[in-house]
Amino acid sequence: MANFEGRSLHCRRGGRDVFAELSFALPPGGALLLTGPNGSGKSSLLRLMAGLLKPAGGELLWDGQAISEAPEEHAARLHYLGHLDAVKPVLSVAENLRFWADLRGSAASDRNTTLDAALERFALTELAAVPGRLLSAGQRRRLALARLVAAPADLWLLDEPSVGLDHASVERLAAAIAGHRAAGGRVVVATHTALHLTEPLRLSLDSLAPPPLPEMVW
Amino acid sequence: MANFEGRSLHCRRGGRDVFAELSFALPPGGALLLTGPNGSGKSSLLRLMAGLLKPAGGELLWDGQAISEAPEEHAARLHYLGHLDAVKPVLSVAENLRFWADLRGSAASDRNTTLDAALERFALTELAAVPGRLLSAGQRRRLALARLVAAPADLWLLDEPSVGLDHASVERLAAAIAGHRAAGGRVVVATHTALHLTEPLRLSLDSLAPPPLPEMVW
Amino acid sequence: MHRFANPARFTRLADRILPFAAVGTVVALGVGFYLALFVAPGDYQQGESVRIMYVHVPSAWMAMFIYVAIAVASAVALIWRHPLADLAAKASSPVGAGFAFLTLVTGSLWGRPMWGTWWEWDGRLTSMLILFFLYLGHMALLNAFEDSQRGYRAAAILALVGVVNIPIIKFSVDWWSTLHQPASVMRLDGPTIHPSMLWPLLIVAVGFKLYYLTVVLLRIKSELIAARLRALDLATVKAAEVQGQAVQG
Amino acid sequence: MRGLALLVARDLRLALRQSADAWLAVLFFVLTAALFPFGVGPEPNLLARIAPGIIWVVALLAVLLSLERLFLADFEDGSLEQLLLSPLPLELAVLGKVLAHWLTTGLPLIAAAPLLAVLFHMDLSGLGVLLLAMLLGTPTLSLVGAVGAALTLGARRGGVLIPLLVLPLYVPALIFGVGATDAALLGLTARPHLLLLGAVLLVMLVITPLAGAAALRQAIE
């Protein structure tokens, strides 16, 4: 069965070692919960997993194949949600969502119903015609989340997805994640707050602090 | 005793009514907790209180005097922490903090100790020399919070202050708020997550939905 | 001051003035152009092309007049926060830009037979070109914001800064072109103009003023109606939202 | 291909919604050109003499000014990350963005060029060649500029850096463009200049997608 693995990953940012010798394995239907204090490297790890950042050491494997060998294939099977919401201020909520869903090439026939369902899923139906600029912080975040369900992808990489969400929306997010996992999807979540996940694998980053002195290259 | 009050406040943004007929009173040492779903107007209310936004109706009073009559005086007695952190990427943590503290004119003699204490308060001492650009999301937020204690101000207006903070930092924030209130300070907090406040006044914004039809002018 | 801010009162007043302004425009322009085209003499030097003057000169006057009107409206809007003043400024600038454009086009059509070129970098011409750009800037700024209130206030500040600068610009440009080009081609001394040419000129000028009044009143009215429609629209959305939340909650 | 069309359509829509970007580039073009008579004086002969040069330099600056925005908005709001992770090959995405940029910047400049030719008393016999040269030259400006814009993304003051990278690379387009127009004004054949312009365009059509995509990849880290 397809597995998503990281082997002795090493991450450097801005000349500093963030973590080293980090390994994990995530089977289909699994959830990996990243925790750790500020600056411990949760966001960095998610960017590594997305292929946006290259590891300074170690490797990421999908089904045994290194993702660096087929980066495009890897990109196509994941959704990454970072700190930025990729919401265009002059496009309406529906237009924003449609662009990203279309780019992912969801089947044209049931496209509209998929989009409507995605909006519904995060209680955005009422706001469909409102331009992105007028959204409140939480509304914008919900729009970013709606992308996850508007086009299918195997792996969800979520960086503090519940930031700014009200209680009802956090519930909706938990439900979306549960649905995704039930269908065999995987999810990696970095968060500081409580988020209801059933039987997550846990990866706590504070215990992984690299050796205090970075090795010298000369 | 000085009181901070709002009387039948009315807020419009982008041509839409956000809330109307909202009133509150906050005595010295008090804390006001704003809750409500996304888009209910918490951020807007905080901006009104800071004087960054003008109310479409109603008034804000400090000690019985309308703040619109002495906006500069009002600005001098408050700290506003919005969604943006006002952290300059090329300045170090210490330089970032010092600029804002100096601008507030904290007494020059004990300035360095005040700044050090503020950094200490949010566990930033280790990071003092790191440029803002290299901070993680939570570290940047902590730097913004350190401004609160680096220069004294009576009223703290905090918009989701705990976003991105790890557990230890949330505790530190709660302690800082408690200390501020013990010294007679006031605080208004908008948040979706749990934040330990003793005996807060609560203002729930969802119950304040404006009348469905705005009154017509003719 | 806010007495007139009441849209209902304004609309009633506008409805009363509009018919007179509209009929006045048609009559004045009809008579003015008739006189200009058929009654006024051709020029012994310039021939029939002199008739362009009856559009050109009143347009130039209007282009300058309207900018001042916008500045006044902007001051009223900024100082007294009078909403109709914002609308008046917004309604005026496309009209002003139109007249500036008309001045440039007629001038350049006239310049072709007179000077053999479409354009000269003469002081008067050039300052009209700059005025045209000032209008475009005002219009662009008005429409550059999602929130129309922000557009109004930004444009009002711009109009006031602009009106302080216009005399400086005009003076500097005149000085510049006389420095480089002592004898300007375009000199037709005002006072020596014959009454048979002066009258049509003045009548057309009055017609343009009435046209401006008509257009501004109409545009303010339609803005008010559009604002009312938007309010109704938003109210329905808001009501749906509130209802939706009640159902979910 | 479908992805490409989607991206171009989105960018055009963004440009049109954003209060007609297109005519702002044109206005910059006309306004800046109009400053030169104040600088060098109003004499028609002198102006006619320098007209092709001024028109080309100012067109180049107008394109330059609009370059900073080419990728910046997408970079800052996180859209670029998403684009990188989308199935559309990044090379095609770069081409799509350049195409949208040219349609909203280069094309309107060409439309405004005759106006400037009149204002500068240029002999109108050269106008046809001027327009043809611009039709071949402005896409090159967008292409070269896109590489510069991509390279400076994430640099701390990217916007100011772009001119430094890009202006020197604009020199060939400038030389052949002015050369073609000057030749036509002198009654000579403009053909060789136009062919060279076309050759530069073809080269950039190959280089830009590769270099631009590489630059974007490393900007997202």
Add this chain to the structure above:
Amino acid sequence: MRGLALLVARDLRLALRQSADAWLAVLFFVLTAALFPFGVGPEPNLLARIAPGIIWVVALLAVLLSLERLFLADFEDGSLEQLLLSPLPLELAVLGKVLAHWLTTGLPLIAAAPLLAVLFHMDLSGLGVLLLAMLLGTPTLSLVGAVGAALTLGARRGGVLIPLLVLPLYVPALIFGVGATDAALLGLTARPHLLLLGAVLLVMLVITPLAGAAALRQAIE
């Protein structure tokens, strides 16, 4: 006053840290001016004839290009909100930011002007007056530009709008600046031009803080 000094010091420090903003504006100035010989041809007489005009127009464009950033970074990262709520009056804050902008943009341009004068074969007898005129004129460019930059904050495509708002208002500074230099080159007195430049500067010193602060206040909503 202390607040003003703090703000200026911070802005200067930011500019210097950010990979020498100062020399980027200068490089734009020199690079763009260097395009003109390619555009109009290399004849020394022609170049000398148009030198003061080109130098002024390009200086003006260099200032223009750096304007967008004047308030934008502070606006986007929330510093402007904090500044508005600080005890420093906003009018003074505007003056402080303009001062820092001029020190990092206008002043370096003046330092680079002699180089361009040489490149364009300008008669060096006019150099002193050119520099003096730039010393009086470039602060005006920063002041006028600051109003434009403040007005377009938060606009849909602010950066592209600035030239449209600002360039028409730059005309007097351009005319008097070139006038002074031309007069000196012809052996006439440059005094009246210089006095006029000074007068325009004084007018803008009064208008800019008021209009700029008003514009910033309404940008933060």
